[in-house]
Amino acid sequence: MLELTRDGQRLTILPETGAALGQWQVHGHDMLRPVANPALRNQKGVAVGAYPLLPYVNRIAEGHFSFGGEEYRLTPNMEGCPHPIHGNGWEHEWQIAHKTDSHAILTFDHVPSDEAGRGEWPYAYRAVMSYELRADGLYVSIVIRNSDKVDQPVGLGFHPFFHSEAGSNLKFAADSVWLTDDNGLPIEKKACEGEWDFSKGQALEGRVLDNGFTGFGGHTRLEQPGGVPTLTVEADSIFSHLVVFSQPQEGYVAIEPVTSMTDAINRPEIAGRGVHVLAPGQSFGGMIRFHAEAARRPAEG
Template identity: 45%
Template sequence: MIELAAGNARLGLLPDLGGAIAHWTSGATQLLHPVRDLNLLAQKGRRVAGYPLLPFSNRVADGRFHFEGEDYRLSPNFGGETHAIHGNGWEHAWELELLSDASATLVLSWHPPHGAEVVEWPFAYCAQLRFDLREDSLSIGMLIENTDSRPQPVGMGFHPYFPRRSGLRLGFSADTVWTSDERNLPSLRVPATGAWSFEHMRAIDGQAIDNCYAEWPGAAFLRWPNEGLALTVEADEPFRHLVLFTPPDKPYIAVEPVSNMNDGLNHPGIVDRGVRVLAPGAKLEGHIRFVLTAC
């Protein structure tokens, strides 16, 4: 593990475990919640507090998609599901490219095996993660470059786990949200109103949400009022979707800035699905920032 430091802040990184975050703390306060998810097979039961989603976010239905006249099959990588989930960046060791006391840059080069019928991802790419720690903030820069000889469809995002304690409250704006069918795939796009709305900050209670919000302006707000802590999530283009995961029986929630809608590879007719087609040599880049304040 690599640990960055800035004042009382500490950030642990696991380059060998998919470029994941091991922990982020401020003094004795845990700002992210390390989670052991046995369904994420490549994490091998180790606890992680956040990890990158590359070259797509969330699910690809049954690991199949069609692109530019070709049918592709992806390996299932999540226990109990036939879908491929969260790309394959989190399944591989990243190399440490740059390191200072409060900053680290990780890189990953992926080349699909030649001639394989079922693969993790059928196109070659190079990805970069840059972590910049400050005493009151964490910035994550993400970049993916198409190093293949063909165009490829990509998306990206980051999956942080936040502790569900001390009366946690959440607020954000979004115009619409995708409901899910019984297979956790997008079904209907509906207004983000009523029980779906977090326009007015509210407590995270027993409601079970595992859905993708669309037309998200790039800001979300978490408050732990019993501790006097507040955290703002800021994301620039291309992160205009937000996946919210609130399992009612777990001590954490996930608030995930992502570029593409769930199963976006299989919804080419949706104009703002967030999947970007990169020509050979083209890049997609975005930045996410977590800012800690008192409340």
Template identity: 45%
Template sequence: MSATVELNAGGATLGLMPDVGGSIAFWRAGGMDFLRPVIDPHLVAQHGRAVAGYPLVPFSNRIAGDHFRFDGVDYHLTPSFAGENCAIHGNGWQRRWRLDMLSDSSATLSLDHVPVRELAGQWPFSYRAQLRYDLRENGLSIGIMVENADTRDQPVGMGFHPYFPRHSGLRLGFVAGSVWTNGPDHMPALRVPAEGEWSFAHMRDAGHAPIDNCYAGWSGSAFLRWPREGYALTLESSPELRHLVLFTPPDQPYIGVEPVSNMNDGFNRTVIADSGVQVLAPGQKMEGHIRMTVSRC
């Protein structure tokens, strides 16, 4: 059993699991669990641990067929999502992170990936990642950095996957320009305006319709409200994270609202101007920042 590191700020507590992908175990404040720990049997590398949120590096969501082509070279990844022939969410969530700095309310974790032996199937380029959690009594800030530690250019993406509790009449609101519909393989099929049933521009019940789609042109803010608990949460991200993956699995007590840089399967769709995939030269870095603020409502 991996140890949980606990941060405290006022009446808020945050549990971290460096050995389980640098993930969040729980986040509690004012008698409310703002994140929902979830055991996902498809994510085999989490070894059955309940995880409430985890970083997505060096890419978000799926890469079709575990294959992409970059600078004239074909790369093949090892499937990481049970039940699908698919690499998903990068490999940071599959690895142990080092705890580099710890204070009462802050922690900095790091990961050095070198593609040797079986690790080459996770990602074929060397990179260094850093993850910083800063807890406040009324919120949580998360910083993510990826540095190209290779001698070659490499494509990268990033994001964060929080699970929010679905109870107490959860309502959700955000603004985005468009959304990608999915084909039978869960890959983007058609880009349509974020209107009608796709729109959350007016805050509405999160509902139980199955959504697992990537929104583009996201404003960078999302709003969640648990009216029966009397709490609201504002999620804000830096300009690098302008896609939002909404995941509302039916009959589950959670939803995912994931700020990410790249569209789903963006590594095979770089001809799309806003695919969000960044190419880093050796030594170049990419950063993203997320802030979640809670209040009474």
């Protein structure tokens, strides 16, 4: 485990668990709500507060897709679900490339040299994660480089878990939302109106969500009760989609800026689906910034 500190903040990083975050504390407040998901066996039961999603985000239907004239079949990686999910970066140990008191850079190289590797993802790539504590919060940078000899389609995202309690309120702007089937695949696109309009904020209490939003404006605000600092998340424009995974009975909400819709690689008819094709040697990435507003310092004495 790595630990970064700066200006009343403490960040723990888990290189062996997919470059995940353990906890981000701001003046003694736990900003993340770590979750242990037994269905994700390669997280080995570790409770994680956030983790990178790459080289694709969310689910690929039945693990099947075609690209460049070839057909591919990925191996399911979540127990009980036939659709591989969240790429394979979270399944592996990452290497520490750089470390200071407040900044760490980690790398992961995927080389599909055998059947198991090709079942995770058929193309070679290098991923770089940068975690940096600055005076105003946590800055997360994600970059992927095509280290293969052919073009490859990619998607990126970040999957942080936050507290969702009675009184929690989520605010963000988006154009539309995808309704999903029982396995989390998109089936119907609707305008963000009524219950799907979060532009003025909506309460999360009792709200179960697992939906992708398109036309995401790059800014979310999560207001919390009980003195927990209000959280804002700001994402670069490449993250034009947002997944909200709210499980109030478990006390958490995942707010995930991502570059594509769910199963984007199999939806060529949908404009703005978010598949990015990298030529050999080409890179793609962006930054997400997390700010804790009006964090209360513990009382002295």
